[in-house]
Amino acid sequence: MLRAQNAAAVTIDDEPKLFITDPSDLEYFTEGAANVLYRYIGKVDQFKPHLIRLRKNIPNFPTTLQLYTHLHKVFVPLLPNSIVDTKLVQISPDVLRTLNIRLQHQQHHDRDGLLPNIDIGTGKRKGKLDETEKWGLIVEDMTPGIYQKYDIANTALENNGRKDGGTDAFSSFSLLKESLKRSCKEKTKEEEEELENEFTASTMDARALTKAGWRDLLTVEFKPKYLVQSPDAPRDWKLCRTCAFRSMRSRSMSGRSNTSATSEGEESRHFIPPDYCPLDLISTNPNRVTRAVEAIINREDGVLVVDEAEILVTDTALGEDGISPWLDTLDTSIVDLLTSYFSDPAYVTHVLADLQAHFGGKIGVLAPPTPTLEVSAEELSRMLAGHPTTAKIGEDICTAMSLRDCTVYVRIWVKAKSSGGGGGGGIDVHIECKVGDLDMKTGEGGKGVYWRDVEKRLLRGDWYTGRGITTDGTGCREEHVEYQQSNDEHNFTDYILTQQQQQQQQQGPTEELLRNGSSESFQLSSEFLKVPKSGVDVRKSGLLSTGTTAAA
Ligand SMILES: O=P(O)(O)O[C@@H]1[C@@H](OP(=O)(O)O)[C@H](OP(=O)(O)O)[C@H](O)[C@H](OP(=O)(O)O)[C@H]1OP(=O)(O)O
């Protein structure tokens, strides 16, 4: 277990020197239960396409320095190419104080219903930033529309090289438009082709993708949870840990449940869309993967779409019609795209499943089948806290819990094929997938006992073995096809989906899978029809009409 003393091992000197002393450099973006996320809108262009993640004041929660150290020591080596880029930023106490005052105002206005566009239903918008913190995290922003910020940052850097005062120019809206126009025009066809030849999309980062004419239009976000069954589950389990837990928690929210009710109880019944089953997602059965993908993209806040209003000028890379035709194409093919992506055993969800199996596949959370075998709460806490005799067990349990509670961001980039425009010549699609929020867990503050209690309640309430299951008896288990660990070489972000209209017109709505090293190319019809797959209700995702959140 990594404890406080290990935090001293961080080589802070290696970090970029970003020191936030002006609260107006930060604009509120969103928040979770433990952190508030701000957009960096200060003068240092290098940091503009990033978010600043600041910790709330929560007892027994690791410090930012501990989170950062643990991330880089434990998780980055496990997922070297797939973690959201995270660095440290120094933050002054005055800034934290001012931000807390702002948050208080915001919460006050929320209560009075004066901020109708901000979701306050989750109850997460409470709590203050920890004013004793000296550090924040600067994280790669995985929301869509990042290409605009890179375009601006690139142009600003170029301008800075030519003349002094380049950054000030960007405070002016009209100059911002001009710089965007120029950055689009400045790329000649030859330059673009040169860039294309130099790299494939799969080897580029967001900045290089932007330079090469790719535009990121939407991001799908979800937590992986238990991608492999809990070892505490009985041998005759029917529901996976995640579906069993959801069923128990809400009595109905499980993807396998046949009733719907709020957690308040029977009286306030209303439809809750089923959440996805993680075992569906990493299964090798296309029907199951499709079902998981549909549930993920239909979740509230599951998909962020770039805000068309924020596209300031006609971006030549997008073509005359702007982003609408591209979004339409994605709307009709997103389920198939993601189904294909997640079905590949080399990609992130499967790697996460392997890691979850490695760290949490044997011991579970120490919930034995009978109370007599149970260790005391004190003993459990000692184990999780890394008592010398049990350090490895405790460490592994905590690592597994982090790998279940992290966030997967899937950002979708598009690019016109050389004949230009989203409408005419078809589009290439590149899928970028990264893992964020890999926060150290310690089991402290009663958390370890909570983990074990959840397992005990699941076991003793028969939630694993049938309670909460649909009337047709479908469980999460696919008989005869148990989860296989992938030995493939892990290459996480290499994926290209190509839509070729001319070919489709000759071939009709067919899908062809072409393998190209670690990348995969697909040819889809632009009039791609949703052909129902056997046994699955394949609805149109309705991605752009409902359940989406605009972001830029
Ligand atoms: O207990 P769970 O499975 O509900 O997971 C908690 C999450 O709830 P979720 O079901 O994802 O909405 C919960 O997420 P929310 O606050 O509900 O977004 C936290 O991530 C919590 O971790 P921590 O206490 O902040 O370290 C998570 O706790 P643990 O992963 O430590 O159990």
Ligand SMILES: Nc1ncnc2c1ncn2[C@@H]1O[C@H](COP(=O)(O)OP(=O)(O)OP(=O)(O)O)[C@@H](O)[C@H]1O
């Ligand atoms: N790097 C990122 N790029 C884009 N969005 C992000 C990023 N990091 C966080 N977010 C958004 O902010 C939300 C809250 O962030 P985060 O999960 O880090 O907070 P938290 O307090 O740890 O949440 P939880 O409630 O799960 O404990 C995420 O669900 C996501 O929508």
